[in-house]
Amino acid sequence: MTLTDNQRTVLSFIQRYTAARGVSPKLQEIAEGIGISSRGVAHRYVQALEDAGFLSIDKGKHRGIRLLKENPYQRENSLPLLGKIAAGKPIEAIAGEDEINLVDFFGKNTFAVRVQGDSMIDAGIFDGDIAVIEFRETASDGDIVVALIDEQEATLKRFSRSGQGRFIELIPENTDMETMIYDACRVRIQGVLVGQLRKY
């Protein structure tokens, strides 16, 4: 039994709510939490989650949801997003405006890899940074891509075609390093850079 996207969203909401408040949410609260207006629909989701074994329902009881399993899909990964800095107000004044969720922020089809090496420092990507990559098998000239060479070596470089598409150039953003040129058949694109994270 697999969950639908919305069922996962509901499960995640229930887990967060329960963790924060110590009691399970009401159906109305679940509905509002996922942006709908119908308690009936919320109930249908909760029922589906019970059928899938993620929780149990104390029938009829208010706030009668008990969680059983960990949610294997979604992880809690949001940060509160405050207003723009340098815009003139104390941070407290604009707190709680929004939040950042990694998946929402960078897009759904993304994953993260840790970058090793200095081949992209001129693009502002440093050793140890986390690169956020969107799944794609194709790229446009100028994209920064994760390229797999000979099914062996994965590398992060700027992508460009040459020789009427027969060759692929992988261009480091570092004046000390040289462009690598391969037969197109030796290179497989695994994704395109869409963001990055850095921790100090």
Added chain:
Amino acid sequence: MTLTDNQRTVLSFIQRYTAARGVSPKLQEIAEGIGISSRGVAHRYVQALEDAGFLSIDKGKHRGIRLLKENPYQRENSLPLLGKIAAGKPIEAIAGEDEINLVDFFGKNTFAVRVQGDSMIDAGIFDGDIAVIEFRETASDGDIVVALIDEQEATLKRFSRSGQGRFIELIPENTDMETMIYDACRVRIQGVLVGQLRKY
């Protein structure tokens, strides 16, 4: 039964997506991932992969693809064991190894602000980046801080004391801009930079 190049591409996409996200992609996502626009074509590929025995389809269900075989690339090339990118493994081999959780990654007492302006470009912080800040009322010389001046203006600068603690210097990381010096009582620290996010 041999797969065509495109079928292999689709299989690779499905494998990586599933490894990283825990659920299979939708046909639309597959189409976008390989650079085409037609769900129908994506379906034809998935069907071919089912016929070839690589996966099974839960007919009609959304995200109803189940992978059956191991990734052929992993099996055919026994790969070196380094996890980081540029160090030698296809993404599907390391997916899931290094999941990023924003709160775990940056710490609990953190929030995010969008950076406006170029005062920190030499520190690699650009206009439009998201700065991740840890709540603190104190800072050490050299920290990059969110400082509130006269309870009015919040700004992101490098922090330093001077004059036996009577003054606070807020130093931009931009050679075109000048250090600002304030009486310590006019400056309140709101937090210290611990990370950043960028979206391309």
Added chain:
DNA sequence: CATCAACGAGAACATTTTGAGAACAATATG
């Protein structure tokens, strides 16, 4: 040139998933 297989676009249809809300039952509360 004729044929064929692989491919991409997109229309048309089928099925699943979703949302609203009514009606009623059970529970909570004073």
Added chain:
DNA sequence: CATATTGTTCTCAAAATGTTCTCGTTGATG
């Protein structure tokens, strides 16, 4: 008990997604 709140079960409709087509293009091959 009386009332309000909450949970449960329905029906109907819409949206999203999967499925099956046709059509045209391209490149390889005989």
